[in-house]
Amino acid sequence: MPGPLEGVKILSFARNLAGPFCTMILCDLGAEVIKIEEAGKGDSARGIPPHIRGISSYFLSINRGSKSIALNLREERAKEAVFKLVDRVDIVVENFRPGVMKRLGFSYESISARNPRIIYASISGFGQKGPYSAKPAYDMIAQGVGGTVSITGEPGRPPVRVGYSIGDMGAGLFAATAILAALHEREKSGKGQWIDVAMVDCQVALCENACARYFATGEIPKPLGTRHPLLTPFQVFATRDGYMVLITVSEEEWQKFCKLTGRDDLASDPRFQSHPARIENYSAFEPRMNELMKTRTTAEWLAFLEPAGIMCAPVNNIAQVVNDPHILEREMVVELEHPRAGKLKVTGTPMKFSRTPCRIQKACPDMGQDTEEILKNLGML
Numbered sequence: 345m346p347g348p349l350e351g352v353k354i355l356s357f358a359r360n361l362a363g364p365f366c367t368m369i370l371c372d373l374g375a376e377v378i379k380i381e382e383a384g385k386g387d388s389a390r391g392i393p394p395h396i397r398g399i400s401s402y403f404l405s406i407n408r409g410s411k412s413i414a415l416n417l418r419e420e421r422a423k424e425a426v427f428k429l430v431d432r433v434d435i436v437v438e439n440f441r442p443g444v445m446k447r448l449g450f451s452y453e454s455i456s457a458r459n460p461r462i463i464y465a466s467i468s469g470f471g472q473k474g475p476y477s478a479k480p481a482y483d484m485i486a487q488g489v490g491g492t493v494s495i496t497g498e499p500g501r502p503p504v505r506v507g508y509s510i511g512d513m514g515a516g517l518f519a520a521t522a523i524l525a526a527l528h529e530r531e532k533s534g535k536g537q538w539i540d541v542a543m544v545d546c547q548v549a550l551c552e553n554a555c556a557r558y559f560a561t562g563e564i565p566k567p568l569g570t571r572h573p574l575l576t577p578f579q580v581f582a583t584r585d586g587y588m589v590l591i592t593v594s595e596e597e598w599q600k601f602c603k604l605t606g607r608d609d610l611a612s613d614p615r616f617q618s619h620p621a622r623i624e625n626y627s628a629f630e631p632r633m634n635e636l637m638k639t640r641t642t643a644e645w646l647a648f649l650e651p652a653g654i655m656c657a658p659v660n661n662i663a664q665v666v667n668d669p670h671i672l673e674r675e676m677v678v679e680l681e682h683p684r685a686g687k688l689k690v691t692g693t694p695m696k697f698s699r700t701p702c703r704i705q706k707a708c709p710d711m712g713q714d715t716e717e718i719l720k721n722l723g724m725l
Contacts (some may be wrong), residue, residue, distance in 0.1 A: 347374020348700040352527070353433040356380065357450070359387040361483070361509055362467045362543060363439030364406040365516030370523065372693040372702045377410040378429060378718060379709070382417065386711035397685040399708070405690050409678040409682060414712030416449050426450060429721045430459050435523055439467040442477050452538040462536040462613040463526040465519050469475045470544030481543055486511030490547020493552050497567040515544040564686065576629070578624045580659055581637035601654055605636060682707035
């Protein structure tokens, strides 16, 4: 069966991460993605290491399945090719700084005048309007300005970035969601529209709980390490041989944990009898829990607690993740064939459909790999 977006065509000016992550999601869902790259240069992500037999693993991961056309967008013939493609596609995605697409001659106004049904998604650091809209932004800028860095890390230590590029990827996810909503709306109105997604806006949206707590209390949220701000224990603990996650949500679960571990003293201590009490008295609670959790290995704790219904999990490193039998059963590691580099692995898609499954059908394209085919289809060769 074809994917749910079979027949949807996307023209992508996207480069680096935020835009390609958005188009990757849509491509996995079955859309056809034509990626425009600057002739002679290409997407700068192609040069980011590590490389696998000459192919950037970074570029491979987020550009799988797309086609590549290399054009010099300053030339009139290239502009003609772009507008002919605009006549045939449903969606345009770009993640330049505001104003760049207009200077290239491909603003929303010029493209929608040609094809009023176009859904045009612009992803930028600070958005198309606002006092900061002209500022450049990469992932860390978005994480910093949007509040994410301020609540990440250990108490009393310097701020820490999230371990992956949530500034870029969060924007890609929101942009893909908005595009799908606009496609649905177009079925009723027959009209396209312009979608403005700012990386910083997305970080603010993802900081919703921290913002909600600030609105409610006036207290500025601070880093808590792996702890949950409202529940404890709900964090990572060191074990005898590594680390694990332990969670008790209800007081019944906390009492069960104490009984299982023979720690009636923790269950009966008035300082530890509710989540608010444990959080208020965390300086006394933490060393007792640390001492207890180091009495067994991670595997021993899992074998002991899981059958009793206590939520817990190992803290896996990436090698453990990509070799985990559950992850493999879920097809979250996929092998692709690249014409020059041979078989390469990428992460799979988390979207599972019963009738119209996603498919990651091919590796990333070489720069301009599909230029001749696309220009022939446009009647330009």
